[in-house]
Every structure is written in structure tokens, then in C-alpha cells.
Amino acid sequence: MKKLFTPPWWAASPHIQTILPLLFKVARPTTFRQRQELPDGDFIDLDWLGQAQNGEPILVIIHGLEGNTESHYARRMLIEAKKAKLSAVVHHHRGCSGEPNRLARSYHSGDVNDFAFTLAQLKHYYPDSPLYAVGYSLGGNVLAKYQGSTERHSLLERAVVVSAPLKLAACAKRLESGFSTHYQRFLIKRLQQKMLDKINTPELAEQMPISKSQLKKLDTFYLFDDKVTAPLHGFTDVNDYYQQSSGLAYLQHITKPTLVIHAKDDPFMTDDVIPNQEQLSPMVEYELHDFGGHVGFIEGGWPWKPRFYLEHRILEFIQLAGATVSEYAPPSSQRDL
Structure with a gap:
């Protein structure tokens, strides 16, 4: 056993x-x-x-x-x-x-x-x-x-x-409260840096859905996924992304x-x-x-x-x-x- x-x-x-x-x-x-x-x-x-x-x-x-x-x-x-x-x-x-x-x-x-x-x-x-x-x-x-x-x-x-x-939607919300916000902050900073590197790459800059100033304001997964993840990967918005990508229904x-x-x-x-x-x-x-x-x-x-x-x-x-x-x-x- x-x-x-x-x-x-x-x-x-x-x-x-x-x-x-x-x-x-x-x-x-x-x-x-x-x-x-x-x-x-x-x-x-x-x-x-x-x-x-x-x-x-x-x-x-x-x-x-x-x-x-x-x-x-x-x-x-x-x-x-x-x-x-x-x-x-x-x-x-x-x-x-x-x-x-x-x-x-x-x-x-x-x-x-x-x-x-x-x-x-x-x-x-x-x-x-x-x-x-x-x-x-x-x-x-x-x-x-x-x-x-x-x-x-x-x-x-x-x-x-x-x-x-x-x-995904429920998990994103969970990370916006209590001690869990520390995990969100740590991961968001890494994601922001990767996106900043792409914004600073001439051949990619025009394809990025946001500017440097906008990127700095995306301090939650919900905001980041709505303004970056969803548009970069062909989703209508963050809710469409979360609905199509969540594994539970599968x-x-x-x-x-x-x-x-x-x-x-x-x-x-x-x-x-x-x-x-x-x-x-x-x-x-x-x-x-x-x-x-x-x-x-x-x-x-x-x-x-x-x-x-x-x-x-x-x-x-x-x-x-x-x-x-x-x-x-x-x-x-x-x-x-």
C-alpha cells in the first residue's frame, strides 16, 4: 500500500x-x-x-x-x-x-x-x-x-x-491577496524583464502589444495576461485566454x-x-x-x-x-x- x-x-x-x-x-x-x-x-x-x-x-x-x-x-x-x-x-x-x-x-x-x-x-x-x-x-x-x-x-x-x-482565473485572483502576493511580485518582475528585452529589440519592438511605460503598470497576472499574454498568443482577452487554457475541463x-x-x-x-x-x-x-x-x-x-x-x-x-x-x-x- x-x-x-x-x-x-x-x-x-x-x-x-x-x-x-x-x-x-x-x-x-x-x-x-x-x-x-x-x-x-x-x-x-x-x-x-x-x-x-x-x-x-x-x-x-x-x-x-x-x-x-x-x-x-x-x-x-x-x-x-x-x-x-x-x-x-x-x-x-x-x-x-x-x-x-x-x-x-x-x-x-x-x-x-x-x-x-x-x-x-x-x-x-x-x-x-x-x-x-x-x-x-x-x-x-x-x-x-x-x-x-x-x-x-x-x-x-x-x-x-x-x-x-x-x-487559471481563480489562481490569478488568489495571487492578489495575502502572502501570495509575494510570489506574484517575484514572477511578474521576471516576466516584465523578458518583455522589456523584447521591446528593446528593434526587430521585435513593433510587434509588442505594449510600451515600456505600460509594461511597468502590469503588476498582477490578470493585467499582464490581459495586455501581454492574450494578444501575443491570439486570444481575444484575458478571459478568453483563461477559459481556453485552463486544464480542468480536459x-x-x-x-x-x-x-x-x-x-x-x-x-x-x-x-x-x-x-x-x-x-x-x-x-x-x-x-x-x-x-x-x-x-x-x-x-x-x-x-x-x-x-x-x-x-x-x-x-x-x-x-x-x-x-x-x-x-x-x-x-x-x-x-x-
């Missing part, structure tokens, strides 16, 4: 769960970079752990907003994948690998096309390799939408969605085994991200924990050497190769832990 997640006494706070992993130093795994040229003239970078061999499983890691291979969760997952002798690759969103992307557009919470392109390339070059994926936060929402898309057949055998903002259409992990105390979320039974496909196993924060899930150790729940749970799930959800899930697809 799977061990349930319980935080140690010193890490019960959702903010400790969320912030401490950012401060804890994780060894940097050795990776090598592969650049993928995209059909629209842009590029995305993949960071590989080891050399993949056709026929061997490949785990694709999708980072969150403004994350990359250096993100604490990506590093830990790569380290544990190496221990498990599993090939792994980090799929970077556009402009997140340390080099600005070429186009005015960037990436967003519902952008499944780049991820689908990566999977198609992997399947082309490694046709006999089963593909798995884990997506964190924004990357988790992308993964949930990909898995439940009725426009394409998922190339993944199994997938794990962690701390995903499955209802969960009921998932046809491949998928594990979704949330924490009730996630400071990025509200209860609106929690699906009811009717919103879950029989192929979805849903874990709702009382604690865990945002991509935290510290389950033991001490502040200077924490121990985490996510990596062994992710590996446990994806290594159930050949099993069906009904063989290991409880009678109800929704698990309130």
Missing part, C-alpha cells in the same frame, strides 16, 4: 513547503543540450540526462512558469531518474533555457503545441521507447490539457501533473493513465482547481493532500536536509508499465488524502 504524504512538524506551513525547496541546494546533474527548430522559425531547447537508447523508457519533464533545468524540482527529478536508470529530458518553454527566443510571442499556460512537437520528435527518433511525462505548475496545466485534448492522440504511456493551476477526456497531485494549502490555488468526480476520467488518479504547498511536499528530514515525497511517488506511478488505472486505483478515482 502506498505511503500517504505527511509533512514533518517543522514544515507544516504551506509557505515553508513552497519556499524552502527554492533555498535548499540540489546538486546539478550533468546534462547536454539539444536544440529543436520549430516550424514557425523559433526554437526550444531540450536538456538530456544521459544518452537515450531506442526501446528504453524516456521521462519528459515540463517545468513551471519561468522555470528550467535549474529548478529545484527538475534537478531532483533528474537525480532520481538517474538512480532509477531512466532516460530523462527537460522540455524548456520558449525563452526559458537561458537564451531569448526569436519571436515576439513567448509561452503560456495552455500552449500544448510546443510540447506536442517535442513528443512527436521523440517518437520519431525513438519509436520503440515508451514516453512518460511529469509537469509542474504551469507545465502541469500544459500536460493536463495535452492529455485531455480531443484534437490529438496522446503519445504518452503515463503522465503526472503536479500543483497545476487548473483554473481531465474528463483523458484516455491514458494520469496522476494529478494537489495540496489543499497551495498558496497559488483555490478550491476551484479541485475537480469533482464527474470532471475526472476513469483514467485519472487524483491525489488531494491537506498539506504540501506549491510544488513542495517535504515529507521529512530537517530544514538543512529535507526529504521529498514527489520524486518517489512519480517514479512509482510511471513504473507501473502495462497496468491500468483500475488495477491500482481505489474504487473512487478521486482520493482525498
Whole structure:
């Protein structure tokens, strides 16, 4: 029987769960970079752990907003994948690998096309390799939408969605109050700097939907998404973007085994991200924990050497190769832990 997640006494706070992993130093795994040229003239970078061999499983890691291979969760997952002798690759969103992307557009919470392109390339070059994926936060929402898309057949055998903002409008509102505003401020500054760099690039400046002075006033996700994300990516406005990109509605259409992990105390979320039974496909196993924060899930150790729940749970799930959800899930697809 799977061990349930319980935080140690010193890490019960959702903010400790969320912030401490950012401060804890994780060894940097050795990776090598592969650049993928995209059909629209842009590029995305993949960071590989080891050399993949056709026929061997490949785990694709999708980072969150403004994350990359250096993100604490990506590093830990790569380290544990190496221990498990599993090939792994980090799929970077556009402009997140340390080099600005070429186009005015960037990436967003519902952008499944780049991820689908990566999977198609992997399947082309490694046709006999089963593909798995884990997506964190924004990357988790992308993964949930990909898995439940009725426009394409998922190339993944199994997938794990962690701390995903499955209802974008509600999550944006949540980040405008209380201590959560600190997370919003930190991330907005990074997004603003990227947009400022593009405004300052002559060949892109005319394509940008805002000026420098306007950019400085966009101090919430709602405003930034309305004035930047939506127009840059073909949405009518922020509400159209949030409605089309939120992963919650896609969960009921998932046809491949998928594990979704949330924490009730996630400071990025509200209860609106929690699906009811009717919103879950029989192929979805849903874990709702009382604690865990945002991509935290510290389950033991001490502040200077924490121990985490996510990596062994992710590996446990994806290594159930050949099993069906009904063989290991409880009678109800929704698990309130």
C-alpha cells in the first residue's frame, strides 16, 4: 500500500513547503543540450540526462512558469531518474533555457503545441521507447490539457501533473491577496524583464502589444495576461485566454493513465482547481493532500536536509508499465488524502 504524504512538524506551513525547496541546494546533474527548430522559425531547447537508447523508457519533464533545468524540482527529478536508470529530458518553454527566443510571442499556460512537437520528435527518433511525462505548475496545466485534448492522440504511456493551476482565473485572483502576493511580485518582475528585452529589440519592438511605460503598470497576472499574454498568443482577452487554457475541463477526456497531485494549502490555488468526480476520467488518479504547498511536499528530514515525497511517488506511478488505472486505483478515482 502506498505511503500517504505527511509533512514533518517543522514544515507544516504551506509557505515553508513552497519556499524552502527554492533555498535548499540540489546538486546539478550533468546534462547536454539539444536544440529543436520549430516550424514557425523559433526554437526550444531540450536538456538530456544521459544518452537515450531506442526501446528504453524516456521521462519528459515540463517545468513551471519561468522555470528550467535549474529548478529545484527538475534537478531532483533528474537525480532520481538517474538512480532509477531512466532516460530523462527537460522540455524548456520558449525563452526559458537561458537564451531569448526569436519571436515576439513567448509561452503560456495552455500552449500544448510546443510540447506536442517535442513528443512527436521523440517518437520519431525513438519509436520503440515508451514516453512518460511529469509537469509542474504551469507545465502541469500544459500536460493536463495535452492529455485531455480531443484534437490529438496522446503519445504518452503515463503522465503526472503536479500543483497545476487548473483554473487559471481563480489562481490569478488568489495571487492578489495575502502572502501570495509575494510570489506574484517575484514572477511578474521576471516576466516584465523578458518583455522589456523584447521591446528593446528593434526587430521585435513593433510587434509588442505594449510600451515600456505600460509594461511597468502590469503588476498582477490578470493585467499582464490581459495586455501581454492574450494578444501575443491570439486570444481575444484575458478571459478568453483563461477559459481556453485552463486544464480542468480536459481531465474528463483523458484516455491514458494520469496522476494529478494537489495540496489543499497551495498558496497559488483555490478550491476551484479541485475537480469533482464527474470532471475526472476513469483514467485519472487524483491525489488531494491537506498539506504540501506549491510544488513542495517535504515529507521529512530537517530544514538543512529535507526529504521529498514527489520524486518517489512519480517514479512509482510511471513504473507501473502495462497496468491500468483500475488495477491500482481505489474504487473512487478521486482520493482525498
